[in-house]
Amino acid sequence: MRLTHPRCKVRELPALRTFTSARRTSWSRWIHERHSSTSTPESKVPKMPTWESIAESQLPPPTKVSPDLVDKLERLALVDFGSKEGVDCLEKAIRFADQLHVVNTDGVEPMDSVLEDRALYLRADAVTEGECAEELLTLAKNTIEEYFVAPPGNIPLPQREESPAHSEL
């Protein structure tokens, strides 16, 4: 698995409310398009998301990410977390995931997907989207002509001789 823009991903996760409602908008539009372009009898996607708030007191103590662990993660993923801010984002993401501890899983078989009782279905091989490069590119921080611009693939990481993470690589 390659994480392409983890910093961006990490930063968005704690903002659960805004991102969920944004997704809801895009889902309902997608449902609408399916109805108009194909004969799909009904959407496989739930119409409304559901959630409930978890009180901070219900969660285990927050996880602190040590500099050595950050170093190891950076080397494994070839991604630079960069700053204190990046590490804060990571800790917030872990905190967000801590909510899963509250879910009661007694008597539930472990599964990889909550969609295991559903079936994958085939759609028609038809072109229904795309041709929106301009719109997509305006969302990016850096572009050149019609390309997205990203940092060079392998970020040269400073050698940390004393780091145990280094020798494991």
Place this chain on the structure above:
Amino acid sequence: MVGVVGLEVHAQIQSRSKLFSGSHVKFMAPPNSLVSHFDASLPGTLPAGYQITQQRLPIAVDGTLVYCQFEGRKRNQVLTRSVRIKQIQLEQDSGKSLHDDERSQTLIDLNRAGVGLMELVMEPDMCCGEEAAAAIRELQLILQALGTCQANMAEGQLRVDANVSVHRPGDPLGVRTEVKNINSVRHLAKAIDYEIQRQMEVLQSGGTVLNETRSFDSRSGFMPEPNLPPLYVYESDACVPADVDPAQVVVIDRIRAQVPELPPARRLRLVETYGILLEHSFTLVNEDGLMNYFESVVQMTKAEPRKVIGWVMKELMGNLNLQGMKVAQSPISPHALAELINLVESGHVSSSAAKQVFQEMWKVPEKKARQIVKELDLGMINDRKELWRICQGVVERYPEEVQIIRAGNMKVLNKLMGEVQRETKGRTDPVQVRAILEDMTL
């Protein structure tokens, strides 16, 4: 020491839209024009582009690819070989990045991101570049016949990575290295053979082979894909549950009924129907459009298919190869070639003169065979008196050869026949000329 070669193939699935989005799949389009929000992993939630490796079972396992290889001095000995296919997986293609070292940045085009890929993992059952190339060539033909992949390596629709190692037979396999980014079957063979040679030299000089690729090995790690529900496959339409839309499921019987004639069956049919050599059936199937060309000519002429195959293999393919052209670009249509062959069959033109006519037709495609025969005076000399007169002249000019023939060395008769052919620009029937010359000398 011997080489050991395994292959990992990524074949781009031929479809109008991407695997999980309705974006267009097209080669050579403006950057990022074939991208939906989903393909760009917006709104920033899905780590797009990672491999959709099947969590429970690959799409297929334990397969075999049977392919043929040509050996011998004339490369006409057909050897049938096979390579085991460990598994076929479904994957998504990633975006394409262009590295700008000068300004230390990467330009990203997501047109390819999300296009469906078939990943085929072949066991290390091959021993050299030529075997790997023959296996890939056969795979290309099968995928093209099925219409599931265009399989053009230069356009990246078929990407082949080779795992290469060397060892002494009976010993455990050696350390393997990867040969990647190859854009043609011919280069694949060369790159593999070069790597085998290099490893052998390293080991023979007391060194060790190092595996330099540290990339993630997709075969060892199975990443569960929580966004995909399980895929159910039904044996027949009768097995599909009533509440499921039959158009939205995979039914094996339905697919089986759509499978077209595959290359091995096609070759066998050509050999059996037309009585041609197996090696010729390979060329007919390998060259795009050649089988149709051949079958059209056979239908339009009275000549034996075995004679037609000669024209197609020698004259047509010879000229096409010389000029680097494809069958579809041939200036001589199947109909025009059939007309020429019919002139030979009806005795209007000898087969050697017809070859000159063919070359002329190639240069001036608008002229018909019959017209060229007339203009260049290449028609067969069927007048027995004239043939007699020409042979008489040759016999008089070569008295020594005639003596040798009379002494019993019939081989020398061929020299006299050659003279007659030269004098008449190949416009005579060799059987007739031989009979006349035998009459005169013996």
